[in-house]
Amino acid sequence: MSEAYSSVLITGASGGIGAALAQAIAAFDPDRMVLVGRRAEPMHTLAAQLDCPTEICIADIATDSGRAGVLDQMHGIDLLVNCAGFGSFGPFDSADPDQQRRMVEVNCVAPIVFTRAALPLMRKAGRGCIVNVASGMGYQPMPFMSTYAASKAFLLHWSEGITEELRGTGVRVVTVCPGTVHTGFGAAGNIPLSEMAGVPLVTVSLDAVIASTMAAIQGRSDVTRPGLGNWVGTAVGRLAPRWLVRRVLGWAMGRDYRKLSG
Ligand SMILES: NC(=O)c1ccc[n+]([C@@H]2O[C@H](COP(=O)([O-])OP(=O)(O)OC[C@H]3O[C@@H](n4cnc5c(N)ncnc54)[C@H](OP(=O)(O)O)[C@@H]3O)[C@@H](O)[C@H]2O)c1
Numbered sequence: 001m002s003e004a005y006s007s008v009l010i011t012g013a014s015g016g017i018g019a020a021l022a023q024a025i026a027a028f029d030p031d032r033m034v035l036v037g038r039r040a041e042p043m044h045t046l047a048a049q050l051d052c053p054t055e056i057c058i059a060d061i062a063t064d065s066g067r068a069g070v071l072d073q074m075h076g077i078d079l080l081v082n083c084a085g086f087g088s089f090g091p092f093d094s095a096d097p098d099q100q101r102r103m104v105e106v107n108c109v110a111p112i113v114f115t116r117a118a119l120p121l122m123r124k125a126g127r128g129c130i131v132n133v134a135s136g137m138g139y140q141p142m143p144f145m146s147t148y149a150a151s152k153a154f155l156l157h158w159s160e161g162i163t164e165e166l167r168g169t170g171v172r173v174v175t176v177c178p179g180t181v182h183t184g185f186g187a188a189g190n191i192p193l194s195e196m197a198g199v200p201l202v203t204v205s206l207d208a209v210i211a212s213t214m215a216a217i218q219g220r221s222d223v224t225r226p227g228l229g230n231w232v233g234t235a236v237g238r239l240a241p242r243w244l245v246r247r248v249l250g251w252a253m254g255r256d257y258r259k260l261s262g
Helices: 016-027 040-049 062-070 095-127 146-165 208-218 228-239 242-260
Strands: 007-011 032-037 054-058 079-082 128-133 171-176
Touching: 007 095, 007 146, 016 032, 016 040, 016 079, 016 128, 016 208, 040 054, 040 128, 040 171, 040 228, 054 062, 062 095, 095 128, 095 146, 095 171, 128 146, 146 171, 171 208
Parallel strands: 007 032, 007 079, 032 054, 079 128, 128 171
Antiparallel strands: none
């Protein structure tokens, strides 16, 4: 990295984008890397592959006690990656209420708590970077994934807000808005990605997400939307009349839901 970060904490490091980011960042030889997730085994496997001092923090960041465990590891962190997250698919009125609440805890509350804890030291040092992994879905409402898309809209807007608050301080805040990436995300949220009609249009490779995130960390952009289809989709989501976007997505996602739920 052109900017050398020495102490890194990554949530969602037990798989998918977070694990791949850990590998990319480890190549730059930090002095300390903390991997956060609930599943110990994949993090131990990953740590064994990384050529840097690595610590594993097993925590359910949907809970206050889990987040407290992560806060205990926050000392000296100069690169914080808020990557943990999950979604769900289906109408809101039949969704598991506890799962919906936990989604907001993981996707929104945890990044706020961790960022608020990490920032004072970064401000004092006049350097540091926070990466928030939001989603292309944050650019528009997404019927049948309503809570997930809204949680990512929150993350995107909040993250962009603090990007500007911190401009000129030496601390950067980067927001990553991927399209669909084939990771554990579909299985974790019971989202039938491979059968949803619109997904191929916005699919992006894991490599492309990692490359654009690393470029953003190095200063190329504050917000990155990797993947051409995803970039176009988010542009349409932002610029087309809101009622039209909502109606078209409601129709397309509803059709998928009816087809897939029999
Ligand atoms: N894949 C996509 O299509 C896509 C598209 C746009 C944005 N994103 C975002 O990218 C981020 C990474 O997702 P991914 O694609 O890499 O999916 P993934 O393979 O399912 O990884 C999700 C990560 O989040 C962690 N996590 C989930 N709930 C947690 C909890 N309660 N406590 C602690 N850790 C938790 C998981 O760890 P444990 O299971 O070990 O707890 C896992 O490491 C998410 O924020 C997701 O919303 C994904």
